[in-house]
Amino acid sequence: MTGLLAHDALMVSVVVVLVGAVLGSLGIRGGRADWVQIAFGTVYANFVLVSLATGAMIYALVTHDFSISYVAQVGSRETPLFYTVISLWGALEGSILFWAWVLGAYSTAVVWLNRKRAGNLVPWASVTLLVVALFFAILLVGPANPFKPVFPVPADGPGPNPLLQNHILMAVHPPLLYLGYVGMTVPFAFAVGAMFSGEVASDDWIRITRPYLMVAWGFLSAAIIAGMWWSYEVLGWGGYWAWDPVENASFMPWLVATAFLHSAMVQERRGMLKLWNLNLMVGTFVLTILGTFLTRSGILSSVHAFTEGPIGYYFLVFIAIVLVAALVMVAGVSDKLHTTGHFDSPTSRETAFLLNNLFLTAFMFTVLVGTLYPLLAEALRGVKVSVGEPFFNKMTLPLIVSLLFLMGVGPALPWGSATKAEMKAKLLPPFSAAAVMAAIALAVGARNPYAVLAYAFVGYAAFANLREYWIGMKARHAAHGESWPVALARLVGGNRRRYGGYVAHLGVLLVALGIAASESFRAEREATLAPGQTITVAGHTARLKEVWGREEPQRAVIGATMEVVQNGKVVATADPRMNFYPTQSAPVPTPQVISSIGGDLYFNLMAFDQNGSHATVKLIVQPLVPWIWFGGGVVVLGAIIGIFPKRRRRTAPAAVRHPVPAVAVPLPSEGEA
Amino acid sequence: MSKRNWAILVAVILVATFGWLLYGGLNKNVVFFLTPKELVAKGANGYDVPVRLGGMVVPGSVQWNEKTLDLRFRVTDDSDTVAVHSTGAPPQMFQPGMGVVVEGKYERAGVFQATNLMVKHSNEYHPPRPGEKPEEMYKTLMKGGAS
Numbered sequence: 043m044t045g046l047l048a049h050d051a052l053m054v055s056v057v058v059v060l061v062g063a064v065l066g067s068l069g070i071r072g073g074r075a076d077w078v079q080i081a082f083g084t085v086y087a088n089f090v091l092v093s094l095a096t097g098a099m100i101y102a103l104v105t106h107d108f109s110i111s112y113v114a115q116v117g118s119r120e121t122p123l124f125y126t127v128i129s130l131w132g133a134l135e136g137s138i139l140f141w142a143w144v145l146g147a148y149s150t151a152v153v154w155l156n157r158k159r160a161g162n163l164v165p166w167a168s169v170t171l172l173v174v175a176l177f178f179a180i181l182l183v184g185p186a187n188p189f190k191p192v193f194p195v196p197a198d199g200p201g202p203n204p205l206l207q208n209h210i211l212m213a214v215h216p217p218l219l220y221l222g223y224v225g226m227t228v229p230f231a232f233a234v235g236a237m238f239s240g241e242v243a244s245d246d247w248i249r250i251t252r253p254y255l256m257v258a259w260g261f262l263s264a265a266i267i268a269g270m271w272w273s274y275e276v277l278g279w280g281g282y283w284a285w286d287p288v289e290n291a292s293f294m295p296w297l298v299a300t301a302f303l304h305s306a307m308v309q310e311r312r313g314m315l316k317l318w319n320l321n322l323m324v325g326t327f328v329l330t331i332l333g334t335f336l337t338r339s340g341i342l343s344s345v346h347a348f349t350e351g352p353i354g355y356y357f358l359v360f361i362a363i364v365l366v367a368a369l370v371m372v373a374g375v376s377d378k379l380h381t382t383g384h385f386d387s388p389t390s391r392e393t394a395f396l397l398n399n400l401f402l403t404a405f406m407f408t409v410l411v412g413t414l415y416p417l418l419a420e421a422l423r424g425v426k427v428s429v430g431e432p433f434f435n436k437m438t439l440p441l442i443v444s445l446l447f448l449m450g451v452g453p454a455l456p457w458g459s460a461t462k463a464e465m466k467a468k469l470l471p472p473f474s475a476a477a478v479m480a481a482i483a484l485a486v487g488a489r490n491p492y493a494v495l496a497y498a499f500v501g502y503a504a505f506a507n508l509r510e511y512w513i514g515m516k517a518r519h520a521a522h523g524e525s526w527p528v529a530l531a532r533l534v535g536g537n538r539r540r541y542g543g544y545v546a547h548l549g550v551l552l553v554a555l556g557i558a559a560s561e562s563f564r565a566e567r568e569a570t571l572a573p574g575q576t577i578t579v580a581g582h583t584a585r586l587k588e589v590w591g592r593e594e595p596q597r598a599v600i601g602a603t604m605e606v607v608q609n610g611k612v613v614a615t616a617d618p619r620m621n622f623y624p625t626q627s628a629p630v631p632t633p634q635v636i637s638s639i640g641g642d643l644y645f646n647l648m649a650f651d652q653n654g655s656h657a658t659v660k661l662i663v664q665p666l667v668p669w670i671w672f673g674g675g676v677v678v679l680g681a682i683i684g685i686f687p688k689r690r691r692r693t694a695p696a697a698v699r700h701p702v703p704a705v706a707v708p709l710p711s712e713g714e715a
Numbered sequence: 716m717s718k719r720n721w722a723i724l725v726a727v728i729l730v731a732t733f734g735w736l737l738y739g740g741l742n743k744n745v746v747f748f749l750t751p752k753e754l755v756a757k758g759a760n761g762y763d764v765p766v767r768l769g770g771m772v773v774p775g776s777v778q779w780n781e782k783t784l785d786l787r788f789r790v791t792d793d794s795d796t797v798a799v800h801s802t803g804a805p806p807q808m809f810q811p812g813m814g815v816v817v818e819g820k821y822e823r824a825g826v827f828q829a830t831n832l833m834v835k836h837s838n839e840y841h842p843p844r845p846g847e848k849p850e851e852m853y854k855t856l857m858k859g860g861a862s
Binding site for chain 2: 411428429432436648
């Protein structure tokens, strides 16, 4: 019953968004404001309908309504309630439903808040959002219908994928990722709207959607870090990044969106790169759809799922339509885009941003080629290949160290042109921090040139970014006699976008430092131990206390208790385990990590003897891993600070625009030089 | 040349260089997925290059020394058989007769030195099905696991 109603709601939503998209476009062309209003209305109506369906799905999951195909697929009476609810996004159909719901929420927010804005930008953007919604609505009533009736109704289901119910992070990572992915649709829709409405020469599409882009970017950043963390905590190989297609899929849109965040500033400040920015936004959106396709069509896990399940073709067709339509439109408006500014000098912030964009897009293309090559090789030449980590590392490390360096150069240089004296005063001092970091790295034994460069440039960029804070705070302290904390708060409040950006930079630097340290100083050993025996890795000793087993409602658990010993005393214990789920033939490894600010001891149970007489345990010692997670948090903090920029006085009159209300700030910022 | 043409020339050179680097990087770092038959058929060309070898574990061939952590077994595709050596505990699932993929290099001594041993580890959940071919299975064996 629930299933039928929910399915009906989705069917209605297909009609609603179709009607909205058609009426909207006809209304804009024919100057019928009432039709445009109806199109806006369909955006909200679609959100209500998809919310109904999503609510029905959650209800069905919680009540174990196995007459619904998705519940029969992922539900089980033994699964704890929490994991039952989050299995909404645990498999294909549910995650597409969740995608559609998030899209509905974003669309409703942006259309509602901008509904009174004059001009055709918002109407065309709404039509674009409706077309994207239509695609997902069609998936939901067609190949990804989660509400198919099941008969006879099974008494119980297999439960969600054990990997997904093994760790709390699985509750966090997918929604973060979807909020990030789907949020990119809003700036894309406004980019398309700008092209259709002829408002492409103005920066309004960027300004209106900036908060959404920041929200989406923040969520995507958090999702990537959470995914790394999950992989680290759950999969048992002690790493967090393997250039796996699934990881790459989340990373590629982030790279392009990050490039856009920088180049959009060049457009707003200097009137350049307008065409480029449209392309970046189209690219970001296509990459989010490509990412959903790669991870959700089954093409990665089996070539045959691709031909068996038609959903892959839907995605391919949609990607092709979006790419062709958007590129034709970009080409069509390219002659309308007059660059109003020009590069005054190579020694300027816009040059740093230009290089940043070149490196980030090169980075994205490298990852894209490495990700798609195996698929293309198999499809075209029939050979099965994989592109290994060496390819990605070799190609991206030069880009990564260059980007780290640029993160220090960009904030230090002024817009326009820097004099020789400015250059000297701004760019030279950070090299002291670079030298210190490189010296430390060499002293503790780093020998890989890229690693040493990475440490050095992390130091360089951290110095440069922190100095911007210091300069601003010092000026306020001197000029207004503000106390240091007040000076800091007002400095950031006065130009949230700029100082939020620097916070995000510092977060990325922390992540980079954590990655560089854990990659270059990783040590691991595996040993078979009887109780009482010890294993020593990089000066850390652990002793096997016992091997134990326990039955839990939904699984059986085998564990090995390891005691970390220092100077003969037990300072910590860890319980690496294996979880055996009745429906899964392989056990799920459950490593345990003992974290401290200096690094991690990573324990994984590799094998055990049935009678408990011995166990094979792997111990991995990696410095600074927690800094990656902490740095991810700092990146998100930077995004939060930057979401609502200070209203700029020198831009177009407020009557034309309805920006998201910014916090009023009493003092102008010194940073706005 | 005008400024615009210079810009286009620079862009073309940049893109071409980048493409050439990518192409070279790919050619050197592509790892082929081979069955024992295909590996043996490569002859001398099959030695000392990174390969993913997929096949069935020959029943009775598994020797696991838990003290030295040496694991030896043979992998077959019914037409050829390759001896494999790896270090470290086999996955709990590992058992004779099952499909595996080993990553490593075939050494001239005729032993495949594995750096990574993978058994079926599916992204999309389904109960194990018997008789899944290694060729089909290799796609599902991903280090990163589920998303």
